[in-house]
Amino acid sequence: MQQDKVKVKLSGIPASMLFPLWGRAQLGKEYSSLFYDAKAVELVERIDFDLAASDMPFMGILSHVFRKGNLPPAFGLVALMAKLFDDKINTYITEHPRASVVNIGSGLDATFYRVDNGLIHWYDLDLPAGIEVRKQLLPEPDRVTYIAKSLLDPSWCKDINTENGVFMMAQAVFQFFEESEMKQFFSMLADNFPGGEIVFTAMSRLDGGFREWMDMFPPEQRDAMRASLVEALKDWWEKAPQDQKNKVNDVIATLKTPTKPNGAEWSDLEAWWTQLSDTEKEEALRDLMAAFFGRVGMWALEDANEIAKWDNRITVIDQGSLLKNVPRDSLSADMRRVMDYSEQSGGFNVFHLRV
Numbered sequence: 001m002q003q004d005k006v007k008v009k010l011s012g013i014p015a016s017m018l019f020p021l022w023g024r025a026q027l028g029k030e031y032s033s034l035f036y037d038a039k040a041v042e043l044v045e046r047i048d049f050d051l052a053a054s055d056m057p058f059m060g061i062l063s064h065v066f067r068k069g070n071l072p073p074a075f076g077l078v079a080l081m082a083k084l085f086d087d088k089i090n091t092y093i094t095e096h097p098r099a100s101v102v103n104i105g106s107g108l109d110a111t112f113y114r115v116d117n118g119l120i121h122w123y124d125l126d127l128p129a130g131i132e133v134r135k136q137l138l139p140e141p142d143r144v145t146y147i148a149k150s151l152l153d154p155s156w157c158k159d160i161n162t163e164n165g166v167f168m169m170a171q172a173v174f175q176f177f178e179e180s181e182m183k184q185f186f187s188m189l190a191d192n193f194p195g196g197e198i199v200f201t202a203m204s205r206l207d208g209g210f211r212e213w214m215d216m217f218p219p220e221q222r223d224a225m226r227a228s229l230v231e232a233l234k235d236w237w238e239k240a241p242q243d244q245k246n247k248v249n250d251v252i253a254t255l256k257t258p259t260k261p262n263g264a265e266w267s268d269l270e271a272w273w274t275q276l277s278d279t280e281k282e283e284a285l286r287d288l289m290a291a292f293f294g295r296v297g298m299w300a301l302e303d304a305n306e307i308a309k310w311d312n313r314i315t316v317i318d319q320g321s322l323l324k325n326v327p328r329d330s331l332s333a334d335m336r337r338v339m340d341y342s343e344q345s346g347g348f349n350v351f352h353l354r355v
Ligand SMILES: C[S@@+](CC[C@H](N)C(=O)[O-])C[C@H]1O[C@@H](n2cnc3c(N)ncnc32)[C@H](O)[C@@H]1O
Pocket: 013, 014, 015, 016, 017, 018, 020, 021, 104, 105, 106, 107, 108, 109, 125, 126, 127, 130, 149, 150, 151, 152, 170, 171, 172, 173, 176
């Protein structure tokens, strides 16, 4: 069925919801035997992300890079995580068929549609701006409640039915927070959902970032990826409104890179970017992200026993690079490289705790 395109207005941190969504849709198309997220594929077709209406040039740039750039399947990895989350939720709701499942920082995640057993009660929690977009694209189904609150606001815990068990998930969310906020958050879960479980992803402090990421690929592929990134940026620049270009130039002026562009035109930016080393690019990208998202707490976690030490009510059920059980035979060489990298660097870990 052909549905109309929906214009969505997203800025700030909620805009980050588009990336895992694109990743799940992409993986669904490429590896349907492994994971297929029909809703993500449908949503990506329907969303019309209005570059001009967004006050975030960074989002516009990334969406272009994602659609046009020949990037390695980083977002495919996000989708493999989703498969893992599905398995864990399915195990829990087999034992607790009427459980409450809370999707913390839900964005446009559609896990409910894949795991629903007809009995669970599902909650999608996100910032008000995130829930607004969710309602626009995915009206609340039966047995699903949308909660427009910050995950740091303890009042959401009272909105959850705790009678039949509580399972929580948070995928690609906690990297925006400070450690002190996460400490309070986990204690809040232990106060309100004793015996409940949570599965979440966290960044690793060992992750080598852009440079190590690039080093995974053969030199000719690295060059092709760099060129394609620059092509995608140029494409964005040609379409972007002037105020967004000005914003990008203002932020670049504040970066700590050893050199600065000689002017404000595309050719100046391209010449400047091309001569930066991968390490300088990595630092510049990190600073650009922080400037455009307004806040990136960068909480990272190696070992969930750290959390158990914060609060002795919390125990670790499972943790580590949980991709080891994913069958690799049908995956592309790029995808396997990314998975190996993730296992070695702990770049994308999944944690499963009882609170
Ligand atoms: C990278 S997206 C991930 C979305 C979703 N979990 C997924 O995998 O598709 C991060 C999400 O966290 C949400 N978020 C960020 N800060 C939040 C907060 N304080 N409270 C609730 N949600 C928050 C954002 O609005 C966004 O939807």
